[in-house]
Amino acid sequence: MNSIGTAQIGDGYVTLVVFLIAALLFALVPLGLARLWAWRFAPPKPGPVKNGLYECGLESHGDAWRPFKSSYYLYAIVFLVFDVEIVFLLPFAVAFGGLPLGAVLAMMLFLLLVVEGLVWAWSKGVLRWA
Template identity: 40%
Template sequence: MASVAFGYLPILLFLIVALGLSAAFVVLPMIVARFTGAHQPDPQKLSEYECGFPAFEDSRAQFDVRFYLIAILFIVFDLEAAFLFPWAVSLGVTKLVGWIAMMIFLAELGLGLAYAWKKGALEWE
């Protein structure tokens, strides 16, 4: 029975180290900010910068959809960058066929960017 429990010891140690490190990465920056004076909240720092509208208001209030449009475009082009690295690594294996496929993919993304730019999706007031 003890040998079975002993087999789980590495998993337990891994969990303890992971919890300790994650707690340290969350708590230590807060403590350091308090002691170094970096913790100086003001209305500009506490303003809504991710969603574009106050988080705790009437749920039926209208909000600007342009933020979500730009966020979706960011995700699309971020995924493009995520596809470029494995493609570049495997280009020696895929050769000309892989290169042509990626050029078609990049052309489609370029056309999408030109369309979004022409429609004014990247403009912000």
């Protein structure tokens, strides 16, 4: 009997199980070593100084709960979305002369969706800074 073609159905899963175990060990061993290192060389020493608030080299004064406009975050997210979408236009612009009609139509659809998103953001007032 020759051994070519006599593979069992479960043989492919052995490799999968080995990779699964290796992946788990790859994640858990450094975490365990870090925990052991922290336990041995950095025992917890709670106190008023260690538990105090500290930021940017200055002690905190006053209340940390200051009102902050969430519209700034929304403005930044819209900027990032459109910035990333516009990056997809660079390959299209570079290869514009040699593209088939289907690629040009797909890019025109993409541009239509980008412009539609921009019009939507504008109509909702997301682009107003103040």
